[in-house]
Amino acid sequence: MGSSMILILTLTIITCTNLVLAHEPSPLQDFCVADFKSRVRVNGFTCLDSKQVTADHFHFRGLHIPGNTSNPLGSFVNRPTVLEIPGLNTLGISTVRVDYAPRGVVPPHRHPRAAEVLTVLEGTVLVGFVTSDPENKLFSKVLRRGDVFAFPFGLIHFQQNVGENDAVTIAFLSSQNPGVIAIANAVFGSNPPINADVLAKAFQVEHDLVNKLQAPYKL
């Protein structure tokens, strides 16, 4: 075997090992509170010296406070991630509260790094997710107070308040930093915009309609 072959093999093994380790592995210590000051870059954050760790690193205040839903979507998302709760670092979990005005929506979106389980605290909420190509099957349900619904890893999902009063949900996600890709924002509101002809072909519509869909993002 040539030395270049050995080098390639070695690199492959190193790359694969990193990929396995990169997915929020089982902890090797009690906790690894994020050290935002460290210059070392890893997948997540390096660990703060455990002697400096206090209860505050695991604490966040205010998830009982209703969000302001006076906006075009009629919803408000309060999503403390590892940046707000440094103790979440490496735990592979986080939480989110959503408030909804009547008819308020969390528009179709996906979390590139997480599955989600959602509970309705108040109100009546329509939820759904769509499976991947080629089936694109919709799984949907109207949830009432106390109902729980799971959104599988990475799939497109949405929520809407279909009741007459305000609604509140709380959810847990399987990442310290789940990320959000709002489909409409990504497709029609990218910066710079995706070429209108690409979108016209993709959606099988006229350029005028693509321009209309892109317009709100160009303000």
Ligand SMILES: *[C@@H]1O[C@H](CO)[C@@H](O)[C@H](O)[C@H]1NC(C)=O
């Ligand atoms: C809610 O947001 C709207 C729109 O930004 C603003 O006019 C209003 O004052 C806010 N309400 C509260 C209670 O902050």
